[in-house]
Amino acid sequence: MSMVLLTACSSLTEVTVNDKRVEVPRPPMTVEIANNLFMDKTEISNIDYREYLYWITQVYGLESTELEKALPDTTAWRTESVYNEPYVQTYFQHPAYSDYPVIGVSYEQATAYAKWRSDRVFEQMLLQKEIIDYNTDSNSDNYFSIKKYYNGEIAGVKPDYTIPYPNYRLPTKAEWEKAAKGLTNDEYGVNIEKRQTKKAQKQNWKLFNIKYENNEGVDMSITAQVKSYLENDFGIYNMIGNVGEMVAEKGIAKGGSWTHSLTESKISNDLTYEKPASWLGFRNVCEYQYWE
Secondary structure (H helix, E strand, C coil): CCCCCCCCCCCEEEEEECCEEEEEECCCCEEEEECCEEEECCCCEHHHHHHHHHHHHHHHCCCCHHHHHHCCCHHHHCCCCCCCHHHHHHCCCCHHHCCCECCCCCHHHHHHHHHHHHHHHHHHHHHHCCCCCCCCCCECCECCCHHHHHCCCCCCCCCCCCCCEEEEECCCHHHHHHHHHCCCCCCCCCCHHHHCCHHHHHCHHHCCECCCCCCCCCCCCCCCCCCCCCECCCCCECCCECCEEECCCCCEEECCCCCCCCCCCCCCCEEECCCCCCCEECCCEEEEECCC
8 A cells, every 4th residue: 555645744843733833744745835734736636536435435334334435436537528438437437547637526534634634643653653553454333533642532542732733724815825826926827938848838838737818828638747847936836727726615616627718727717616527626725733
């Protein structure tokens, strides 16, 4: 099982939590965009989400309602205008698409994923500190969670309330926009003149995976790998284009996607959704908190 997004990072950083300066592990695969606010460098990928489903399968079983509730809706690829049936069957499971953004996930599923991720990363942190032992027999009655740890429900372990835990969640609109703009005040978060040649400025397809109009560039017929195109000033990929990203405000997505125009993809623009879609994905932010 890959632990790309789950293991506690060995490098440390200082953050202020409740007016206390504390040294914590830097959340893996994130960048710090403000004090005690870290954002994923990439959108959550198929392999990231498959790790989640693997854990659910190991703990609850292959026929469990927990697994059924977590499965992405791959039929989101089906549309009346385009034949996408091969993606319904292969996009989520095929190794060729492992590093592509997961789609077909609801707001509730994305929220549940973030909670699970918080538990798993904190578990790894405590394992590295040798505060808890590795659990070789996780099941529906015996698995680690942040709540169980601080409530003293881990056998033989006394909770240490001076240790803050990582809280993963969807970013708010304001947090997402801050991360998207980077160090610029540009609507697309990329200083094109500074970072691109004149040819690339004209051929915007080298900047974002979006739907281009009037032959301005080359359209992608699908999502791209999560580490495609330019990073912004924070070192974050695909804040504009690829997939629209759910934010904490339910029903709102940001950043446009492979099916949206450049204008629709502006940082300030809100997209709306009611259910999972082939253009809709997500990424997490993380902040450290003390248990209350």
